[in-house]
Amino acid sequence: QQQVKQSPQSLIVQKGGISIINCAYENTAFDYFPWYQQFPGKGPALLIAIRPDVSEKKEGRFTISFNKSAKQFSLHIMDSQPGDSATYFCAAKIYNFNKFYFGSGTKLNVKP
Amino acid sequence: GAGVSQTPSNKVTEKGKYVELRCDPISGHTALYWYRQSLGQGPEFLIYFQGTGAADDSGLPNDRFFAVRPEGSVSTLKIQRTERGDSAVYLCASSLSGGLSYNEQFFGPGTRLTVL
DSSP: OOSEEEEOSEEEEETTSOEEEEEEEOOTTEEEEEEEEEOTTSOOEEEEEEOTTOSEEEETTEEEEEETTTTEEEEEESSOOGGGOEEEEEEEEETTOOOEEEOOOEEEEEEO | OOOOEEEOSEEEEOTTOOEEEEEEOOTTOOEEEEEEEOTTSOOEEEEEEETTEEEEOTTOOSTTEEEEOTTSSOEEEEEOSOOGGGOEEEEEEEESOOTTOOOOOEEOOOEEEEEO
16 A cells, blocks of 8 residues: 555656646654655655645755645645756655655656 | 765576675664665665664565664675566665654665566
């Protein structure tokens, strides 16, 4: 059973546009929600993370929006660039446990 | 400084053979994780070490999989009697510590295992 459901599976955005990737979860014990970026042949790298005590976190062009009541969170990439073309994974973790649950990934292609 | 390294980068083996995959974490990182990533999927948790001990091995799919970290640094993932379904990229990650903290996990590039 997929603990974290991610959509869309793939996304094509024009340069300068906004990329939006969504994730949903069921387990209310999750209390840490990171997003990872992965380029081909590389391991995932942490992009930005949020805890459920805030509804939004912004770092540069990347923003996480968190809706605790809906059990959903999303990644917004503003002014998307071709260099952002990669696969993005959301993840979740329960407090005091070290098991991270990953979404199935979104392959983003930013067209020049 | 050096990141997480994994060797080999690629491993091709035959069904039924034994393989070992190695992970060198970032120096000083006490927490170490193994994940399996199948094609087109997200990483799937296998096992977590805090120091030398396996604190959570609930993700290991069956008893053919085993991992060790004898000195609290390098870890080896061992797969016995490999099956074609074991083909995947095996990722290792390390962080300063686990448990109550939210320290960033740093991933290695992975070992691509192909079982023929």
